[in-house]
Amino acid sequence: MSSEAHVADGSAVHAEHETGENYLNCSHGLRSWLLTLDHKRIAVMYLAGLAGALFLGGIMALVVRLELWTGDGLVLSDDLYNHAFTLHGAIMTFLFIIPGIPAVFGNFALPLMLGAKDVAFPRLNLLSWYLWITGAVFAIVSMVVGAVDTGWTFYTPYSTQTSTQVINMTMGVFILGFSSIFTGLNFVVTIHKLRPAGMTWWRMPLMLWGLYATAIIQVLATPVLGITLLLLVAERALGVGIFDPSLGGDPLLYQHFFWFYSHPAVYIMILPAMGVISELISVHSRKTIFGYHAIALSSVAIAAFSFIVWGHHMFTAMSPMGNMIFSALTFSVSIPSAVKTFNWLATLYRGHIRLNAPMLYALAFIFLFGIGGLTGLFLGALATDIHLHDTYFVVAHFHFVMVGSTLIAFLGALHYWWPKMFGKAYDETLAKIACILVFIGFNVTFLPQFVLGTRGMPRRYHNFLPEFQGLHQASTVGAFILAIGLFLILVYLWKSLVSGKKVTVDNPWGGSSLEWLTTTPPPHYNFVGEPPEHDVYDYHDIRYDAAIDGYVLSKNEGDAAR
Amino acid sequence: MSSAADHHAEVDPAYRLAHHFESPEQQFETGKFGMWAFLVTEILFFSGLFTAYSVYRSNEADLFSYASGYLDTTLGCINTAVLILSSLTMAWAVRCAQLGQQRGLKFCLIVTLLCAGGFMGIKSVEYHHKIHNGLFPNAHFGAHEDPDGVPLHITDESGATVANPAARPAPENLRSFFGIYFCMTGLHGLHVLIGMGVIFWLYLRARRGEFGPKYFGPIDFTALYWHVVDLIWIFLFPLLYLIH
Numbered sequence: 001m002s003s004e005a006h007v008a009d010g011s012a013v014h015a016e017h018e019t020g021e022n023y024l025n026c027s028h029g030l031r032s033w034l035l036t037l038d039h040k041r042i043a044v045m046y047l048a049g050l051a052g053a054l055f056l057g058g059i060m061a062l063v064v065r066l067e068l069w070t071g072d073g074l075v076l077s078d079d080l081y082n083h084a085f086t087l088h089g090a091i092m093t094f095l096f097i098i099p100g101i102p103a104v105f106g107n108f109a110l111p112l113m114l115g116a117k118d119v120a121f122p123r124l125n126l127l128s129w130y131l132w133i134t135g136a137v138f139a140i141v142s143m144v145v146g147a148v149d150t151g152w153t154f155y156t157p158y159s160t161q162t163s164t165q166v167i168n169m170t171m172g173v174f175i176l177g178f179s180s181i182f183t184g185l186n187f188v189v190t191i192h193k194l195r196p197a198g199m200t201w202w203r204m205p206l207m208l209w210g211l212y213a214t215a216i217i218q219v220l221a222t223p224v225l226g227i228t229l230l231l232l233v234a235e236r237a238l239g240v241g242i243f244d245p246s247l248g249g250d251p252l253l254y255q256h257f258f259w260f261y262s263h264p265a266v267y268i269m270i271l272p273a274m275g276v277i278s279e280l281i282s283v284h285s286r287k288t289i290f291g292y293h294a295i296a297l298s299s300v301a302i303a304a305f306s307f308i309v310w311g312h313h314m315f316t317a318m319s320p321m322g323n324m325i326f327s328a329l330t331f332s333v334s335i336p337s338a339v340k341t342f343n344w345l346a347t348l349y350r351g352h353i354r355l356n357a358p359m360l361y362a363l364a365f366i367f368l369f370g371i372g373g374l375t376g377l378f379l380g381a382l383a384t385d386i387h388l389h390d391t392y393f394v395v396a397h398f399h400f401v402m403v404g405s406t407l408i409a410f411l412g413a414l415h416y417w418w419p420k421m422f423g424k425a426y427d428e429t430l431a432k433i434a435c436i437l438v439f440i441g442f443n444v445t446f447l448p449q450f451v452l453g454t455r456g457m458p459r460r461y462h463n464f465l466p467e468f469q470g471l472h473q474a475s476t477v478g479a480f481i482l483a484i485g486l487f488l489i490l491v492y493l494w495k496s497l498v499s500g501k502k503v504t505v506d507n508p509w510g511g512s513s514l515e516w517l518t519t520t521p522p523p524h525y526n527f528v529g530e531p532p533e534h535d536v537y538d539y540h541d542i543r544y545d546a547a548i549d550g551y552v553l554s555k556n557e558g559d560a561a562r
Numbered sequence: 563m564s565s566a567a568d569h570h571a572e573v574d575p576a577y578r579l580a581h582h583f584e585s586p587e588q589q590f591e592t593g594k595f596g597m598w599a600f601l602v603t604e605i606l607f608f609s610g611l612f613t614a615y616s617v618y619r620s621n622e623a624d625l626f627s628y629a630s631g632y633l634d635t636t637l638g639c640i641n642t643a644v645l646i647l648s649s650l651t652m653a654w655a656v657r658c659a660q661l662g663q664q665r666g667l668k669f670c671l672i673v674t675l676l677c678a679g680g681f682m683g684i685k686s687v688e689y690h691h692k693i694h695n696g697l698f699p700n701a702h703f704g705a706h707e708d709p710d711g712v713p714l715h716i717t718d719e720s721g722a723t724v725a726n727p728a729a730r731p732a733p734e735n736l737r738s739f740f741g742i743y744f745c746m747t748g749l750h751g752l753h754v755l756i757g758m759g760v761i762f763w764l765y766l767r768a769r770r771g772e773f774g775p776k777y778f779g780p781i782d783f784t785a786l787y788w789h790v791v792d793l794i795w796i797f798l799f800p801l802l803y804l805i806h
């Protein structure tokens with residue numbers, strides 16, 4: 001079982017290749033997967049689950065967009081339309097984007113990048129996957145069978161009055177919350193306690209800083225969502241009246257609780273994506289990341305600011321003083337975000353840029369995140385927010401951040417680590433075409449929604465005036481282009497798994513972090529022998545070897561064949 | 563270059579060192595840090611309830627002082643004492659494990675369990691009274707007696723039910739206080755029950771002699787959890803029982 005046993009000398013790489021044993025084939029059968037404690041296998045299981053959630057949420061997005069082809073609906077009744085957008089929003093938010101990058105790529109890459117054998121609590125890690133599955137079943141069954149029509153925010157008092165299955169749905173989200181807490185807890189503890197001696201805080205890849213900042217938010221904010229949802233359940237089941245004004249409660253309190261979690265949750269979605277982009281930009285520019293410390297600390301700063309801006313979701317319901325304070329604090333988040341963006345651009349400057357699929361995603365991210373971030377300022381500013389509040393402008397803004405940035409980074413990460421995870425190559429040409437389709441489809445979908453919003457189209461409405469029809473139809477066309485792009489990805493990645501060319505080189509991209517210095521796919525215990533030491537973002541000793549079509553570590557010229 | 567398997571072969575099995583840790587110290591430190599992080603999430607979990615409590619109490623001060631009268635301060639006091647005692651025995655259990663005193667360890671765990679059971683017993687007596695008095699905030703909510711035990715309604719000569727002039731009339735939103743009360747104490751009670759489950763599991767492991775000076779992490783971490791559960795009660799008790 002343990003692959004280290006046959007390795008005695010320094011030529012670990014070769015021994016590994018001869019035996020061909022890795023984490024995917026070191027044990028067999030469904031049981032070995034369902035009971036696995038290996039973070040890499042758990043990552044693969046998460047990938048399967050999240051792909052399913054993305055598919056389901058995507059189908060619901062298409063249903064919603066199709067329904068908005070005309071102003072008086074196409075096939076769905078008003079109620080069914082409400083169910084459809086709730087399904088789309090809740091599945092995408094709670095089942096896909098929030099677990100998203102940490103659950104799949106964090107689980108896979110974090111211990112590898114750190115040089116650890118596993119996360120701190122492997123059993124807890126597996127438990128969090130099972131909690132995800134359980135929460136997903138709860139949420140999807142209650143939405144599909146019982147139907148929920150509150151939107152993903154479950155605002156009171158509507159959520160305490162509607163006759164749909166809010167209790168089951170919130171219990172599902174509650175369970176998903178614990179899945180997220182346990183993942184975050186594991187990552188925080190792993191980074192604090194499982195770093196090998198040489199791996200100091202300032203030598204960690206920026207992906208780890210991103211995951212660390214994310215994990216802090218997961219640990220500190222998610223419990224508040226948990227108690228909020230429990231109180232909502234208590235309110236519905238027992239009528240305790242905490243959110244009910246007729247019983248002395250306050251419905252706005254629900255919104256404060258909800259956004260105390262859900263605003264930081266936006267950074268749970270974006271921070272790991274920023275971590276991924278930092279890796280992609282540096283590796284595919286063949287250049288040290290510019291402003292390492294600034295990027296690392298800006299992740300932590302975003303995590304810290306994320307807790308003090310939630311009030312911007314209630315500008316139309318708070319005191320002028322409260323509004324001004326929250327507006328100013330909201331603007332503060334733009335500073336660390338801009339710090340990152342400028343540092344990425346500076347990294348690109350004079351780099352040897354390789355326009356392969358992961359890099360295309362990284363460049364798309366910078367562009368789309370730029371739009372998503374800057375339109376956030378429109379909404380953080382009080383005067384414009386009064387006009388734009390609850391319109392399609394908000395919908396377009398958060399889709400630029402969640403889809404345009406997080407999903408794009410997720411896809412970039414998927415293409416970047418795919419060869420390492422599965423030891424299989426994908427079709428690079430198809431990958432580029434798909435990336436361009438996704439990029440065009442996304443922009444065609446959501447750019448018109450900014451215009452719709454500024455012209456006064458309110459969000460979540462089933463019917464609209466005839467003057468909005470053209471833009472709505474453009475948006476629907478874009479959604480289908482986006483869907484075709486995503487479907488294409490599914491097809492060629494599936495093909496890659498089944499019949500893709502084998503990748504045997506350790507380091508196909510010339511990455512400098514530790515996961516590229518172990519074999520492909522990695523062995524069960526991540527490294528053969530002690531984990532290697534290498535300065536991250538230092539590319540001078542990583543050279544391309546045409547004989548193996550991959551990169552090798554060479555301390556000097558003569559050593560290149562090692 | 564020693565592999566993971568070789569590396570651990572040198573370590574005394576009494577340390578119960580998991581494969582992914584370098585040393586028993588790292589394993590212990592990791593567990594302890596993890597438990598502290600988990601306790602932070604617990605505190606934040608309860609913080610929502612404490613916030614709701616503060617908002618409510620500042621909105622409805624009169625209601626809170628009236629409704630608090632329904633709570634039995636004596637039983638609350640006893641329960642506080644019982645929990646503090648259980649914290650002492652749990653801390654003692656950690657010490658016994660560290661010193662390898664197997665009998666003392668088992669004894670301390672049992673006493674902790676008994677205290678926790680006693681707490682839940684007294685709590686259920688209190689709940690029973692409240693529910694009996696119509697104070698559980700469900701569809702049948704409606705107090706039968708005022709805080710001093712005087713019936714709120716009496717039957718007059720003609721057989722009709724009328725308000726009892728001798729009773730202090732219940733304020734309008736009485737159920738909201740009991741909503742908060744049952745949420746807070748209920749969630750705390752759930753944590754006590756979970757703690758009892760874990761302590762019982764530790765007891766079974768202690769009977770197998772798994773703990774000693776080289777391996778006492780689980781006892782230590784559970785004790786931390788148990789102290790936080792106690793601490794939450796120490797805040798709940800005055801906030802709910804001792805207000806005027």
Ligand SMILES: [Cu+2]
Nearest residue numbers: 263310312313
């Ligand atoms: Cu926000």
